[in-house]
Amino acid sequence: MTTPDRTAPSRTASTPTMRSTALIVGAGFGGIAMAIELRRHGIDDVVILEQAADVGGVWRENSYPGAGCDVPSPLYSFSFAGVTRWPRRYARQPDILAYLQRVAREYGITDRIRFGREVASAEFDETSARWLVRTTGGEEYETTAFIPAVGQLSRPSYPDIPGRETFRGRAFHSAEWDHDCDLTGKRVAVIGTGASAIQFVPEIRPQVGRMTVFQRSAQYILPKRDHAYDRWYHLPLRALPALQKLDRLGFWLYAEFAQECLSRWRVFTPLFARQATRHLREKVADPRLRERLTPDYALGCKRVLFSNDYLPALTDSTVDLVTDDVAEITPEGVRTADGTLHEADVIIYGTGFAAQDLLAPMKIHGLGHRPISDAWSDGARAHLGITVPGFPNMFLMYGPNTNLGGGSIVHMLESQARYIRDAVSKLRARPGRYLDVRPEAERAWDAMVQGRLTRSVWTRCRSWYRAAGGRVVSNWPGRTREYRTRTRRVRLADFRIGSATARAAPRD
Template sequence: MTIRTTALIVGAGFGGVAMAIELRRAGIHDFIVLEKAPSLGGVWRDNSYPGAGCDVPSPLYSYSFEHNGRWLRRYAEQPDILAYLERTARKHGVTDHIRFGHEVASAEFDDRTARWRVRTTDGQEFATVAFIPATGQLSRPAYPAIPGIDSFRGRSFHSAEWDHECDLAGKRVAVVGTGASAIQFVPQIQPKVARLTVFQRSAQYIMPKRDHAYDRWYHWVFRQLPVTQKLDRLGFWLYAEFAQECLSRWRFFTPLFRRQAEKHLREQVPDPELRRKLTPDYELGCKRVLFSNDYLPALTRSTVDLVTDRITEVTPTGLRTADGTDHEVDVIIYGTGFAAQDLLAPMKIHGLGHRPLGDAWSEGARAHLGITVPGFPNMFLMYGPNTNLGGGSIIHMLESQARYIRDAVTTLVEYPGRYLDVRPAAERAWDEEIQGRLQRSVWTRCRSWYRNEHGRVVANWPGRTYEYRRRTRRVNLDDFRVGAVG
């Protein structure tokens, strides 16, 4: 039996929940959220590794309409963020719309009915007017393409799929990767293990994390004077807007941030040889800037080795590097990030004329406003291409997208049997503008997950969040071809 609905949202993380709340606000209750996991939360459900937390201040890493006076720290940790999202979803009636344990396998637009046919891996079928993938850019763990990766006889897992049954105490542990996740869990596991070997492909710029606990006094002030919480959020937002402009346009400020990172490294790593290994050879901001007070000190411990030689092979007993050294370990942890380039995978999506989305994105994902793709009517992306931020809170971007998509869905409800297909000229003009601005940004200066093999920056937004909010304030129907059934 095919289940019919007005809107179908895929994913129940921050993006999916924001979208569901916007639909309910617009009086649209005929929608379904499909979530492949048994609970909501997205990346904040999956990334439960020791020390998992956010590097955006908690007053800003929250919905603008749902301030939280119960944050435990300025930089919230994973359990606190997940609890906030769960409370918000319950409060706004979203959980009643979620169908857990439903993974989408395929979606195809049917121009005879102006509906998407969406099928799940267990064979269920849905017919929906609006198809809204909210799976995000960072939802699928990426393992490195290293020969022999399946030959290791010990325990191995990705940081986003942390094996909590694996006792690391007294073990020889290898960590592959030194990105945003690794710098959080390495200091947590280092005191427990017998030997820790960290394999670094490239050094990271690490800034001090201005973190502190929110004690009872903070919570009392926030409760008694709610305006203080808004001012707190405003202050962080203004600084994030400044940082975003520094990365995309005002690069003359870069030396100030670089000197801060260099000072942090000097103060925390006294050994000049180790400090040399930890000094980046690219421009600050080209890769994601990281924040930590305890990662660098952890690397200075006598039980820790930092290896910068390239891994050539995973063996049954460990890892072999390009210098011929065999590093024997008991456990391998891959902190190697996510398949950010493979947006919407592994879903098979076909638009008008049965055209695969992969064909439209043969040189990299692209979408008008990061939301709509020509030839794929009534498909609206949350956290789509070129909507990631080098600085600031992605939740601000998600709220902008949710409001824009709500406007589009409301239009489709008012005119049943119609569909909105963004014009290729509108998408092309948008893409040319964004890619032109990105060419002047720091993100084209090195290899990173922001860019694909064709050199396109497919992840990041080149402006301020305020600009994006303004440009997505409402749907401009002139940008769309309006189709009709029959």
């Protein structure tokens, strides 16, 4: 464990420091929601640092063929910026990205964003009660409220397979799709069968010469009730705004039901399991292939997937499904544990994201120069998924235990934005003060969340929802309505109010 360094963060004398009331990291759904919430309540002194050249977050980065959302479009949007012209029930990546670009522009957020700025470190200075944020380019920013909005699914995760760097062909992650790579007639190996793979596999199958899909575990796949929206759908929504809210409400109520089925009302989950089994039987006639595509764990323990064309793609004569463990990658292809070498020209990794490393690779230090890695040595945790003891005035968007097994994360982000805006307003009214969530408040919150999670389906198997020790660090165990109620306002009793001029108090 790192020994605390009590010195204040040093500043680079040659670099001018830019100051703000709030500094947001990331311009995806979370960062945009946060900036709009602050500006709508008169807090205009906001800076957003975005490492890329455009807004969008995961919807900018994940541009692979077939990329889209598995939450209905009317629900996967901001409540204050509805859309009456979604082209289909489940929006595709270009439509979602265009939506975020439009919202950022219309709400005056774009001119608050500094593009091409990757945050390297952030340190809390007890002498000023402010955060000093540095970018990899050497810029420095000083801010009262430090708001990371980088999310849980922003950093691609590559598998630790021996020989991965020796492959002579093209290789890339689905979240870093190589659009210059022509797959026509190629032998393509797909490692991973998660949410991204079930979208791009059927899209690229007609192009490739031969495809080998390496599956570590089978997935529960439900049919996707998707269809294009025509003018007869759009006309009444534009004419009667109340219908748009009713449309959104219907999807929200169903999502609340699904969330409860996964976390509490598990008596209903066999209904979904039977639907997945029927879907598999209808799409895959070969009983041997069907057996390999049948999950051996409880439905919902891993992310439930939605697709109409993934299972049919696997039945094509040009596609091989391999369920043996991948042993190594050679210059020629992928070797499995049974010794078979599966030759390939291209390897595509559909292996998800580093969901447990929430704030990496940023180096973040709080009171006493304590690194966040020490505070999260047994897995990420935060009061309401937002504040961490010992890291004053730092507020997380899409933090620990705020992911959903069912429903729209956009609803959760709006709840967090309102809570953080309340905190920033209180800080602005108390210059030179800081809010440090009390350890006992965070412990009580965590005990409640983890206690409820033990009764959920998410503890029944290994998945990206859980840390290495088994602790569920990603998911929220209740309804989004409950979370909104709990985050309605900041309870000052949950915080220690510190002063920039006071000597730092001993930590618990």
